[in-house]
Amino acid sequence: MSYPLLDVRDLVVRYGPVTAVDHVTFTLDAGETLALNGPSGCGKSSTALAVLQLRRPDAGTVRFQGRELTSMTERELRPLRPRMQPVFQDPYGSLSPRHRIRDAVSEPLKVHGRWNPAHGPARVAELLDRVGLDPSCGDRRPHELSGGQCQRAGIARALASDPQLLVLDEPVSALDASVRAGVLNLLADLQDELGLGYLFICHDRPVVRHFADRVIEMRDGRTVHP
Numbered sequence: 001m002s003y004p005l006l007d008v009r010d011l012v013v014r015y016g017p018v019t020a021v022d023h024v025t026f027t028l029d030a031g032e033t034l035a036l037n038g039p040s041g042c043g044k045s046s047t048a049l050a051v052l053q054l055r056r057p058d059a060g061t062v063r064f065q066g067r068e069l070t071s072m073t074e075r076e077l078r079p080l081r082p083r084m085q086p087v088f089q090d091p092y093g094s095l096s097p098r099h100r101i102r103d104a105v106s107e108p109l110k111v112h113g114r115w116n117p118a119h120g121p122a123r124v125a126e127l128l129d130r131v132g133l134d135p136s137c138g139d140r141r142p143h144e145l146s147g148g149q150c151q152r153a154g155i156a157r158a159l160a161s162d163p164q165l166l167v168l169d170e171p172v173s174a175l176d177a178s179v180r181a182g183v184l185n186l187l188a189d190l191q192d193e194l195g196l197g198y199l200f201i202c203h204d205r206p207v208v209r210h211f212a213d214r215v216i217e218m219r220d221g222r223t224v225h226p
């Protein structure tokens with residue numbers, strides 16, 4: 001039986017009295033880009049965090065490759081976490097300022113027990129090359145890179161654990177217009193090559209129209225028809 005990569009039904013996220021996500025339902029297939037679009041505060045990031053189980057939803061189901069995540073314990077989720085990776089808006093904030101880029105990229109491999117000292121450094125160099133960074137960038141710290149280079153390093157880190165789903169939360173919003181296209185082209189190439197599914201959060205309509213296969217509009221925590 002074949003399942004969508006992601007099947008989200010009646011997702012609810014509350015922060016005290018605030019219902020940030022109010023019965024949101026959607027599916028996403030492998031190789032597809034689904035955009036969540038809408039104004040600030042409409043619940044896009046809360047949806048993303050709940051899909052990744054980084055914030056446990058208050059109601060609803062999230063099926064990833066047919067497996068229901070919301071009822072799983074942390075221990076049960078652990079082997080699935082490498083397969084769904086986030087890329088956040090602020091490329092500097094999402095990488096530790098103290099760590100060199102090569103350590104940031106290799107960390108997911110180490111955390112998930114997949115680090116091989118013999119082949120790991122070559123794998124990190126390969127990942128940096130794949131996202132268009134010179135392997136010498138591995139020796140630098142985030143503040144020594146440009147915003148675009150830093151976001152590329154964040155993407156390399158997300159790719160390190162061979163994910164099938166990337167949750168991209170405003171991945172180009174903090175970047176200058178001139179470097180945005182380069183990062184979006186990189187994401188499109190990676191999707192073609194690796195068959196990744198993208199849940200793409202963005203409030204910039206022209207970018208969404210250009211990049212997404214389908215768009216869900218959100219207002220006040222709910223999905224609305226455009």
Ligand SMILES: Nc1ncnc2c1ncn2[C@@H]1O[C@H](COP(=O)(O)OP(=O)(O)OP(=O)(O)O)[C@@H](O)[C@H]1O
Nearest residue numbers: 015018020038039040041042043044045046047203
């Ligand atoms: N940790 C939190 N505690 C309390 N309320 C929160 C928290 N995070 C988000 N909210 C509230 O939930 C609602 C949805 O916020 P969310 O960040 O998901 O929206 P968003 O569409 O991603 O907005 P933005 O584009 O500004 O990031 C808002 O009313 C927000 O104030």
